[in-house]
Amino acid sequence: MVYKIDAERDRQFIEEFRSQPIGHHSPGLQRVLNILRHDPTGYQVILICKVPFAEWVLGTMPPSRLDGPIAIEEDRIFTSREEAEWEVFRRRWRQHTGEDINLPYRD
Amino acid sequence: MLKIVGYPDRYSVAPGEKIAFKVSLEEGTHFEARLVRVIHGDCNPEGPGLKFKHIPSGADGRYPGKPQRIDAGSYMVAENFPALASEPFTFFAMIWPTLLRRREQTLLAQWDAKSSSGFRIEVLDGGELAVTFGDGSGKLAILKSGRKMLERQWYAVAVSVDPKSGAVTLGQRPIQPYAQIDDRAQASGKLTLSPKAVEVPLMLAGCPESDGTIGRHFDGKIDGPLLLAGLHPAGRHDEYLRPVVDPSLLASIIARWDFAREIRTTRVIDIGPSGRHGRIVHLPARGMKGWNWTGEEHSWLRKPEQYGAIHFHSDDIYDAAWETSVEFTIPEDIKSGPYALHVWSGETDRDATREQYLAFFVRPPRDRKARRNRPKVLVLASTASYIAYANHGEHITARGAERQMARLLQFGHTDLYMYDHPELGGSLYDCHADGSGVCYSSRLRPNLNYSPQYHSWLGGHGSGLYQYNADTHLYDWLDHHGVDYDVITDEDLHEDGYELLRDYRVLVTGTHPEYHSTPMWDAVKAWVDRGGRLMYMGGNGWYWRIAYHDELPGVIEVRRAEDGIRTWVAEPGEYYHSFTGEYGGLWRRVGRAPNVICGVGFIAQGFDISSYYRRAPDADNPRAAFIFEGVPDEIIGNFGLIGGAAAGIELDCITTNLGSPPNMLRLASSENHNSMMMLVNEEFTVVPPNLGGDQNERVRADLAFGETPSGGAFFATSSIAWCGSLSHNGYDNNVSKITWNVLKRFAEPEPFTSAF
Secondary structure, three states: OOOOOOHHHHOHHHHHHHHOOOOOOOHHHHHHHHHHOOOOOOOEEEEEEEEOOOEEEEEEEOOOHHHOOOEEEEEEEEOOHHHHHHHHHHHHHHHHHOOOOOOOOOO | OEOEEEEEOOOEEOOOOEEEEEEEEOOOOEEEEEEEEEEEOOOOOOOOOOEEEEOOOOOOEEEEOOOOOOOOOOEEEEOOOOOHHHOOEEEEEEEEEOOOOOOEEEEEEEEEOOOOEEEEEEEEOOOEEEEEEEEOOOOEEEEEOOOOOOOOOOEEEEEEEEOOOOEEEEEEEEOOOOOOOOOOEEEEEEOOOOOOOOOOOEEEOOEEOOOOOEEOOOOEEEEEEEEEEOOOOHHHHHHHOOOOOOHHHHOOEEEEEEOOOOOOOOEEEEOOOOOOOEEEEOOOEEEEOOOOOOOOOOOOOOOHHHOOEEEEOOOOOOOOOOOOOEEEEOOOOOOOEEEEEEEEOOOOOOOOEOEEEEEEEEOOOOOHHHHOOOOOEEEEEOHHHHHHOOOOOHHHHOOOHHHHHOOOOEEOHHHHHHHHOHHHOOOOOOEOOOOOEOOEEEOOOOOOOOOOOOOOOOOOOEOOOOOHHHHHHHHHHHHHOOOOEEEEEHHHHHHHOHHHHOOOOEEEEOOOOOEEEHHHHHHHHHHHHOOOEEEEOOOOOOOEEEEEOOOOOOEEEOOOOOOOOOOOOOOOOOOEOOOOOOEOEEHHHHOOOHHHHHOOEEEEEEEEEEEEEEEOHHHHOHHHOOOOOOOOOOEEOOOOOEOOOOEEEEEEEOOHHHOOOOOOEEEEEEEOOOOOOEEOHHHOOOOOOOOEOOOOOOOOOEEEEEEOOOOOEEEEOOEOOHHHHOOHHHHOOHHHHHHHHHHHHHOOOOOOOOOO
């Protein structure tokens, strides 16, 4: 049985991820990320760079490129990769636990 | 999205030679071009920024442009074939379909697309053997078998056609029947019209389309296609498969192609009496095991009769064959080095990139007599590896990639273009649409990730560079230090061998020289053994064995055989290169581990962040004193543009048992890697629970040095990320200093001491 994210037990890793979305992660956070980063539907959230090192938006690829174009979220611009990572983490946390994380990337 | 793309007709050119560029312009009518020397292709604001130097040349100017397209998909064509549908005929073959969700696939056709006339023997509607007739009236008549074949199962197909009456018989017989599977079919009927006998080329696995392209490709293997005059029952097929065919049957043969002949070439040999040989286009996979492979022999050289299959793919691509847009002569007085044709058609904005740098290298003159007074430093541009990674698209197709990268997959304009253009063809890391691995990769097509300014999805947090653009960190550093150097490419080394190396004192590699042919390997080893000084500036080098084609320029082959980090795995029995007959896979598996040629070998990989090296006791060995002159630091490389430090992406270490010379000094080793830097799979047998660098003491890069018995030496950084640290702090840092100390000493004539 693959690990299922438990909001009570895994909430401790939220702040760890927020403080450093890319980098060293504890085994507990890494397990959470490995689960969150798998979408059994085959859809794949991606980071689309509009201006190198300056502007990014999110997109979603269908399971196969033969299934259609990438859906691009043009209206939400991120100015760092980490900020986008945090937004995707929040969305996936909600999908897995039903809970919202009402925290911005930076206070 | 990209509005201008292109490719050069060669990656290496000598002064005074011509080079041509093929450009596709997606909007507008004209573009500008100029020749530039590439110094630094990384636009990360944390680093030195983009650096190109304009070199006035005959290329400078404004050129007309237009969209150019790629007609991908492999097939066989036999030219000057008589009009088959003028008399009754029968087609027998063994087939192994691999992508039956594609609805219209051709096995054999003699078809005139303009008039819609002729015949096609096909696989339609998810796996039904079928025949289509066209009489030129615009009407078509089709007979289907009524049963669907399965993917990756062998079938004997038999089709007999009486053109005059329109009578057709279809036979579809599985070689391996299964319970509850209804895939065997026998169908016959009289079609409402007769096929027009057209004298056009005969094709296998493709069919002319009305727009001038070749389409309706077959995905899968075809083995032993046989054309007979007259109408023959399906049961007779077996009689032609015997080692000795009844002479009375031979008289019926119109053509009998034996795909096991001349596997190294693009020729397809008709062993029938008329010699109606064909040729393959866009390199379908050869050296493929056939329907009768028994497993007793794995080399097509030793049992060719079991390697009678060709695997065709609807997305094979060898040569895009675009029209030349710019052609010019390289100035005679130009310095050897990395160059590009800078083409642009307007301003780049948030949604579109309107410029490209079409990269190539200027090598030293081909004539050795003209190579007098060359620099002593030679850089080996890893063009085989650039081609291996051409249009690497796992971020598009592989759903485990985000986990592996440990961060979101970044798509720039280039990647969005790649998503929309699968006809560009994949890299040796990708799979064809049918799931089989891409084993050939060519440079005669746009290679979108072989370019300055390309920031890769797998190139480490920070600059995100991998392969070519990561190597510009090295070119920038050499330029900063005013180092006089020549550049050759892997293809030059493959063709010219040791003779091209012999006059140089130092050979400097790029960040990831991973792919090497046997002539390349032999040339470097011969040069090292004769006193050469090798500066291996990367990680995971000399890993995969490749083959170049005897006749076709610019294409390499790999077989992902039974070991190593593989994104696909070759089928059992298909480990031997079709281009050479050599056993493919890891160099390590043929007794030539990387350690033998560069002193270290692959140990770990992780694509997010890098770490630092800690000085090791051997750094204080007097033999290494020149390396650490002015570098008293305990910690080395805790900074950089690739993952934030010098030890990252892919790491090597000293392993004496694999061939690292016993005199190698371990100068420093990296440490404190995270859990995503993991041991590579050829380094364990039982899967350990502690693969990550946070728990596995073997996960480390060894900064290494050793002398050779002939007065030469090895220096290995053992990390792809090393060069990303060279420019830190205005090039004043311990990574830069160590590299400079080594280069300076290696370029001096004094031999290294080879004995105590």
